[in-house]
Amino acid sequence: MQKRVGGSPHTHHRRGTAPRTGGADIDPLKYRAERAVIGGCLRNPGIIPETLTNATPADFGNPTYQGFFDALVTGYNAGKVTDEISGSNWVMEQGLLGNSSLLDSWGDIIREAPLPATVPGHAQHVRENAIRRRLEQAEQKFHDAHREGRALSELRQYAQELVDAAEDDAATDARRIGDTLDQLLDEISARGDGEMPDFIPTGFRDLDELLNGGLKAGQMVIVAARPGVGKSTLALDIMREMSIRRGEPSLLFSLEMTEDEVQERALSAESQVKIGCVKSGNMSEAEWTRVAAARDTLTEAPLWVDDNPELTMVDIMAKAKLAVRHHGVKLIAIDYLQLLKSGAKEESRQQEVSSFSRQIKLLAKSCQVPVIAIAQLNRGVEQRGDDATPKPSDLRESGSLEQDADLVMLINRPDAQNKDHERAGEADIIVAKNRGGATGTVTVANQLHYSRFTPM
Structure with a gap:
């Protein structure tokens, strides 16, 4: 019997150590979806479980914001993050607000916090941006493999593996009711023939x-x-x-x-x-x-x-x-x-x-x-x-x-x-x-x- 699956998807930072960051990393426009997710979850921590179905800390492109969100998730799990005040205190206790620029960024996130109902949409943007970054990395890896002179069949398989690794399992967009109706009828017909694929x-x-x-x-x-x-x-x-x-x-x-x-x-x-x-x-x-x-x-x-x-x-x-x-x-x-x-x-x-x-x-x-x-x-x-x-x-x-x-x-x-x-x-x-x-x-x-x- 195989053992347990993986570990936590979260990225943990050691207590008392602020993640590495620079001036460009705190660009509020480039990472506004990430800021919105953090602010919304801080305003109402009860939406954290649902938010995690759309985006995880690993999807955050800014290491500082990744640390903030990961801390909120960890604190929520531990019963330490129950509202905005306890959330802010928990992030501070983790040593993630070690200098004035980080404190300013955290203050802006609190002031700009969106309504909780809008957080799923922001989380989807975070996930989409993460996929785009992974696809860019996949493109570079494919070019490297091509320059190595790999066989065409091997390159095809490698390309598919790279794309699969970059994709996520987010829910699909809404569709018209008739878009997949023929597929359903095929499945119903198969059931009538004794096949039970579903x-x-x-x-x-x-x-x-x-x-x-x-x-x-x-x-x-x-x-x-x-x-x-x-x-x-x-x-x-x-x-x-x-x-x-x-x-x-x-x-x-x-x-x-x-x-x-x-x-x-x-x-x-x-x-x-x-x-x-x-x-x-x-x-x-x-x-x-x-x-x-x-x-x-x-x-x-x-x-x-x-x-x-x-x-x-x-x-x-x-x-x-x-x-x-x-x-x-x-x-x-x-x-x-x-x-x-x-x-x-x-x-x-x-x-x-x-x-x-x-x-x-x-x-x-x-x-x-x-x-x-x-x-x-x-x-x-x-x-x-x-x-x-x-x-x-x-x-x-x-x-x-x-x-x-x-x-x-x-x-x-x-x-x-x-x-x-x-x-x-x-x-x-x-x-x-x-x-x-x-x-x-x-x-x-x-x-x-x-x-x-x-x-x-």
Whole structure:
């Protein structure tokens, strides 16, 4: 299993050291979009996560402004930047205002701060300017390669690589409704012929049939259950189907389990050796042979894991976009939502979770991949008795999860509370919400001793 994806996209400056700058670098006209983004985020730090989907600190051409914006993002993550005053104090504490010219520049940024609603447009200009700079650098690299006398076929490939590296994954401009209508009709026709190019199979045939093929690009998917019922197991089952069976990259942000624990579960599921034996190492020779074979399978799988428990939603959005861009990730899972921290002061935990919900929806749409958000249900399920069926209203801490999600799958395992239940060994995947599709229940076999569910 491959390890975690990259690091923070931000450029950090050492405390007490101002970035190198010169008179020309503080040209207010040349870098006015960068100044506007900083000022807008300073006026209302709550827009920083959305701004990062359009521009990151690495997109800033002025090293001083890059340092300012990076400091605001870092401070917001740490819960230190909550308004204009705390933002200014935080930038000063980082040693980024070490001389009079920098103080003047910072003062101008504050005075010229635009309305927060205009910041996304300014951020897009920052990103566009960054792409232009990278294309200019790519042009020079191509000329250098040409002068080296490289073969024509090699030059063509190199040119494409340079352009791809310079491009970004920003959302496309608005289009007329008819511009892509023929493409949609072709896709609908392909579905009628049994082809499902837009769907990601879950590995459970009955569930895929209910979902008309599986998960869809851009969907926010909630997988929820009470603790110990198997919500993380189901998400990992879908990811194993994606990355092991189909060879497509997927990414797991694991805030609860360590990478070792994720690997143990995957080894148990693939080898069909009990998870307790895998954890203890107490296995027969035959079991060791199966685990070794599973190890070989997992080593080749493009299943990425980031087990940093301190990840904020801002971190996840930035890392996810990089993973989609650089590794071609087609499926993202977050385990689990209630462990997320925003780093910002919210009036209530419900508002914080509602903010996460909106950001996850935005992440799925901007990256055009399904994002599985694993969530816990509240105790109301258990209080209704052993045979109570979970409902979307049982989602903990926020009704926004049900509202924002395109797909809500709840897991009901009758033997979770009663080991002697007549349906012991079974689990129900309840599709409680399916935007534009059918709802219903699919029964699967519970093999949690192997850390997996399987079709009946």
